[in-house]
Amino acid sequence: MRATQSTPFYVASVTKAFTATAILHLAERGKLQIDQPVNKYLDGTKIHSPVWNASEATIRRLLTHTSGLTTFSRWCNTATDLQCNIDREIERYGVLVWHPGEVFDYSNLGYGVLGEIVANVSGETFDSYLQSTIFRPLRMRNCALPPSKPATQAAAQYDEKTRRRSMARVSGHEGASGLRCSADDLLAFGMFQLKDHLSPDSPLGSRDIDEMHTAQPATRGHYGMGWWVRQESGLSIIAAEGGTTDAYALLELIPAKDIAIAIVANSYSQLVSGLGRQIISALLPGLTLDEQPRRPDMEKLLPPPHAFVGMWSGEMATYKGPVKVLLNIASTGGAQSQIADLPGSTVSDLSFDHTHFYGHFPGKGGLADSPDQPFVIELDLELHGNHLIGAATFGPPPGKDGDQLPHFINLAKTRP
Numbered sequence: 001m002r003a004t005q006s007t008p009f010y011v012a013s014v015t016k017a018f019t020a021t022a023i024l025h026l027a028e029r030g031k032l033q034i035d036q037p038v039n040k041y042l043d044g045t046k047i048h049s050p051v052w053n054a055s056e057a058t059i060r061r062l063l064t065h066t067s068g069l070t071t072f073s074r075w076c077n078t079a080t081d082l083q084c085n086i087d088r089e090i091e092r093y094g095v096l097v098w099h100p101g102e103v104f105d106y107s108n109l110g111y112g113v114l115g116e117i118v119a120n121v122s123g124e125t126f127d128s129y130l131q132s133t134i135f136r137p138l139r140m141r142n143c144a145l146p147p148s149k150p151a152t153q154a155a156a157q158y159d160e161k162t163r164r165r166s167m168a169r170v171s172g173h174e175g176a177s178g179l180r181c182s183a184d185d186l187l188a189f190g191m192f193q194l195k196d197h198l199s200p201d202s203p204l205g206s207r208d209i210d211e212m213h214t215a216q217p218a219t220r221g222h223y224g225m226g227w228w229v230r231q232e233s234g235l236s237i238i239a240a241e242g243g244t245t246d247a248y249a250l251l252e253l254i255p256a257k258d259i260a261i262a263i264v265a266n267s268y269s270q271l272v273s274g275l276g277r278q279i280i281s282a283l284l285p286g287l288t289l290d291e292q293p294r295r296p297d298m299e300k301l302l303p304p305p306h307a308f309v310g311m312w313s314g315e316m317a318t319y320k321g322p323v324k325v326l327l328n329i330a331s332t333g334g335a336q337s338q339i340a341d342l343p344g345s346t347v348s349d350l351s352f353d354h355t356h357f358y359g360h361f362p363g364k365g366g367l368a369d370s371p372d373q374p375f376v377i378e379l380d381l382e383l384h385g386n387h388l389i390g391a392a393t394f395g396p397p398p399g400k401d402g403d404q405l406p407h408f409i410n411l412a413k414t415r416p
Helices: 012-028 059-063 086-093 108-122 126-135 183-193 206-212 275-283
Strands: 228-232 235-244 247-254 259-265 310-318 321-329 335-339 348-352 356-362 376-384 387-395 405-415
Touching: 012 059, 012 108, 012 126, 012 183, 012 206, 012 235, 012 247, 059 108, 086 108, 086 405, 108 126, 183 247, 183 259, 247 275, 259 275, 310 387, 321 405, 335 376, 376 405
Parallel strands: none
Antiparallel strands: 228 235, 235 247, 247 259, 310 321, 310 405, 321 335, 348 356, 356 376, 376 387, 387 405
8 A cells, every 4th residue: 555645654763752842731730840850750760870860850851852861762563562661661771870961862762751751640551642732733633652553553563774674663752752743744843843823722822832943951952842853044943853773853943944854754764864065955946955963973082091001890780680780991091891701802992081981892692681682782981080870771783773772880080
């Protein structure tokens, strides 16, 4: 069956713009306060940290990816998969690796938690609340979380490299990346976000829409609430974008020109990911389209600052208990790591700035969360005196798609 403008496509992280809208809808009606701690609105397991004060992780900071949570993704076979349990995910991975309010770190788990808060506060399922407060008022007839609509109604998805049809799967964090919507749906939502034809039945008022589109503290000017923000040739461009190896979606707004651009695709390629810029160039010839980094690059200082050099020892927290970690950073910039009693590994793709260290090395079996297929362990650590604190994230090799599961790590310098 041919796709039409009404065919639902997987929109991945574009979902975050809808989740942020639902949260602000509850706030407008006095059901929650976005500057209150997240844990105030969680009925079950709470966000936690062995180092930081969890009460500083507010709803606003979840909305802006500055809560202290880090990279996370989980795929599940069905919406009822036991692995896709938000309480379990918070218990195992809902640990604050950064001091809340200081570091921008794009977190799917944070928006998964926000989806759970919508359900807790409203007394409805997350999908039901989106339907009643956003989709029906905006006449978005083909937007839903699975399994609300039969899978046969949605566009099939195809792997970008093999071109084979992908196996059916769902996001383990609905509020971050669970929705399937049509191009018509995205345009309807976009025109609402542009404040066209606002009415008493609209999901949000003008002030909260403006707040969503305004760069928030600690995001270095790149992120609002559920939306990326940037300036090009003096114009504000607001974007919600998502993609995997078998899907791509973009909703891009240019408020000053009252333009909304929606793109959906059932596979990923450079062609579809570049369409947004081509469309803007056609609509607004002469606009300078400067590249804008999604996450500010590290300075990649080599040799590393002296404070990083030496032997570091500590533990990585896993749901099966703590695991010993050693990290040796040489003055030349090389690094070696060892986890538990497994053989040591060379850390690759090293980056330093004055306070952060990043690198990755091949993962090995025998650890909690070790997948059956090849994987890497990414170290993202921040310097705090004689400690390196951050995350060791188990994830797929570069260019591959798969779960990304973070583990809190705290290392102390034992030898210069």
